[in-house]
Amino acid sequence: MDFLATVGRAFLAFxxxxxxxxxxxxxxVSHVVRPPFYPRLLLRSMIEIGYYSLPVVGLTAVFTGMVxxxxxxxxxxxxxxxxxxxTVVVLSVTRELAPVLAGLMVAGRIGASMAAEIxxxxxxxxxxxxxxxxxxxFKYLVAPRLLAGLVMVPFLVLVADIIGVFGGYxxxxxxxxxxxxxxxxxxxxxxxxxxxxxxLTKAAVFGFLISLxxxxxxxxxxxxxxxxxxxxxxxxxxxxIMILVFNYIITALYFGK
Amino acid sequence: xxxxxxxxxTDVHKSFGQKVVLDGVDLSIARGESVVVIGGSGxxxxxxxxxxxxxxxxxxxxxxVDGEEVIGMRSKDRxxxxxxxxxxxxxxxxxxxxxxxxxxxxxxxxxxxMERAKAxxxxxxxxxxxxxxxxxxxxxxxxxxxxxxKRVALARAIAASPEIIFFDEPTTGLDPIMAxxxxxxxxxxxxxxxxxxxxxxxxMASARKIADRxxxxxxxxxxxxxxxxxxxxxxxxxxxxxxxxxxxxxxTMELRA
Ligand SMILES: Nc1ncnc2c1ncn2[C@@H]1O[C@H](COP(=O)(O)OP(=O)(O)OP(=O)(O)O)[C@@H](O)[C@H]1O
Ligand SMILES: [Mg+2]
Numbered sequence: 145m146d147f148l149a150t151v152g153r154a155f156l157a158f159x160x161x162x163x164x165x166x167x168x169x170x171x172x173v174s175h176v177v178r179p180p181f182y183p184r185l186l187l188r189s190m191i192e193i194g195y196y197s198l199p200v201v202g203l204t205a206v207f208t209g210m211v212x213x214x215x216x217x218x219x220x221x222x223x224x225x226x227x228x229x230x231t232v233v234v235l236s237v238t239r240e241l242a243p244v245l246a247g248l249m250v251a252g253r254i255g256a257s258m259a260a261e262i263x264x265x266x267x268x269x270x271x272x273x274x275x276x277x278x279x280x281x282f283k284y285l286v287a288p289r290l291l292a293g294l295v296m297v298p299f300l301v302l303v304a305d306i307i308g309v310f311g312g313y314x315x316x317x318x319x320x321x322x323x324x325x326x327x328x329x330x331x332x333x334x335x336x337x338x339x340x341x342x343x344l345t346k347a348a349v350f351g352f353l354i355s356l357x358x359x360x361x362x363x364x365x366x367x368x369x370x371x372x373x374x375x376x377x378x379x380x381x382x383x384x385i386m387i388l389v390f391n392y393i394i395t396a397l398y399f400g401k
Numbered sequence: 402x403x404x405x406x407x408x409x410x411t412d413v414h415k416s417f418g419q420k421v422v423l424d425g426v427d428l429s430i431a432r433g434e435s436v437v438v439i440g441g442s443g444x445x446x447x448x449x450x451x452x453x454x455x456x457x458x459x460x461x462x463x464x465x466v467d468g469e470e471v472i473g474m475r476s477k478d479r480x481x482x483x484x485x486x487x488x489x490x491x492x493x494x495x496x497x498x499x500x501x502x503x504x505x506x507x508x509x510x511x512x513x514x515m516e517r518a519k520a521x522x523x524x525x526x527x528x529x530x531x532x533x534x535x536x537x538x539x540x541x542x543x544x545x546x547x548x549x550x551k552r553v554a555l556a557r558a559i560a561a562s563p564e565i566i567f568f569d570e571p572t573t574g575l576d577p578i579m580a581x582x583x584x585x586x587x588x589x590x591x592x593x594x595x596x597x598x599x600x601x602x603x604x605m606a607s608a609r610k611i612a613d614r615x616x617x618x619x620x621x622x623x624x625x626x627x628x629x630x631x632x633x634x635x636x637x638x639x640x641x642x643x644x645x646x647x648x649x650x651x652x653t654m655e656l657r658a
Contacts, residue, residue, distance in 0.1 A: 261498075264497075265496075268492065268494060268497075269490050269492055269494035270494050270495070270496055270497070272451070272454075272456045272490070272494065273488070273490060273494040273495075273496070274496075275454075275455070275456065275479070275480075275483060276454055276456075276483055276486055276487075276488040277483070277507050277508040277511065277512050277557075278480050278481070278483040278484050278508065278511070278512030278513075279480075279507070279511045279512055280476060280480055284511070
């Protein structure tokens with residue numbers, strides 16, 4: 145109950161901040177596309193998001209693929225459709241599970257650390273110091289993180305697609321006794337480019353949202369350690385909610401006919 | 402004092418919610434002049450500096466720098482304007498993710514596009530002026546003592562030889578000998594290099610040494626402004642009480658026993 149109340153309150157607070165958030169996003173995007181650029185900072189953010197999230201995303205993907213194979217086998221065997229396991233695994237992973245689960249994991253890892261880092265800079269006046277040194281905080285802090293999220297989460301999801309399918313394959317072959325060649329053939333048979341592309345579109349949107357929420361909550365945090373803690377929590381909760389909402393919207397746009 | 406004042410505040414008002422902090426501040430600072438603001442803790446001295454820098458936005462009044470209005474200035478113009486400024490924050494506000502020398506060189510590299518190697522040389526030079534060895538340059542701010550951080554922040558404020566320098570309590574937290582070295586450095590910046598300085602201090606010895614003029618802030622207004630030499634016979638009982646540090650007098654601390 146308490147958890148729901150927290151989520152609900154955060155969501156309401158989020159709605160009341162939509163105006164400020166839109167303004168923040170608009171300013172941030174305008175700085176992404178205008179020089180000066182900070183390639184070193186961009187690279188650092190890309191490594192932080194793309195490389196250091198690989199273990200947690202990979203682990204999530206492999207277990208998701210494995211459990212999906214088990215579940216669909218036990219479910220589908222009730223109407224003698226075990227043969228669909230490979231197809232179910234690859235479609236579920238590429239369309240839904242890889243982007244959503246990777247997005248949520250990255251929100252927890254990256255969104256939180258961005259909010260904490262920028263929030264600490266805010267409350268210790270480092271952001272003010274940036275402006276007095278003729279450096280725009282949007283360009284220096286926000287733009288590289290937004291761009292890195294936008295680019296690197298699709299990369300992570302592509303990796304998760306492959307690892308997730310591999311997880312399903314392992315269970316399919318070694319536990320459920322499928323023939324390797326026919327399992328792989330089944331995996332490819334019904335897979336269409338749009339399945340993967342829609343997943344990657346989601347990933348790009350999620351990556352942008354995760355960075356946006358981390359930067360936004362960090363940027364407007366106030367009041368010392370507690371304020372930074374609140375900003376961190378809010379960035380993760382709001383990013384998670386937005387991921388779920390936008391997941392539905394993008395799915396409806398692609399497949400909602 | 403002829404020509405446009407370097408900095409001019411006219412009837413500046415700033416409140417936080419119900420709390421009125423600046424209640425009609427007027428001050429004019431000539432080019433090359435060094436003004437020290439004194440006043441009790443929490444009277445709004447730091448708020449006054451931050452208002453001039455555009456970090457805080459006053460509700461009413463006018464602040465001009467070289468005749469140009471800064472209240473409500475666009476961020477792009479502000480970035481350009483900030484090239485004239487150096488600011489020492491009361492809490493140092495060093496970038497904790499960067500090394501000490503990178504902090505000092507930040508305005509040179511990011512704000513002015515100088516090459517790193519050349520900026521590093523200047524940074525090391527500035528560090529030696531505040532009594533820090535070259536080896537300190539490769540440390541991170543968290544590895545320094547409070548007084549050392551303050552001196553690094555001072556080196557950062559003066560690194561780009563700005564036209565206008567703000568020092569928020571430059572000698573707080575330093576030993577008396579180092580404090581005198583820093584006072585000498587501030588005097589050098591203004592008398593020899595011609596910078597305009599606005600400083601805040603509680604240290605009357607420091608104020609006497611670095612100030613051309615002293616201004617006292619009390620209850621949101623500058624109640625006394627005069628040449629540093631006359632501060633001892635200002636004829637103002639508030640100033641008298643403050644510089645002698647007496648608990649008895651017209652200034653009553655809001656304490657409850
Ligand atoms: N961001 C802020 N939000 C709300 N109130 C603030 C903020 N910044 C300053 N204040 C309030 O404004 C008043 C003046 O603060 P300021 O930091 O200018 O004091 P000061 O004169 O520099 O004191 P000190 O000598 O102790 O540094 C304080 O009462 C403080 O509570
Ligand atoms: Mg102060």
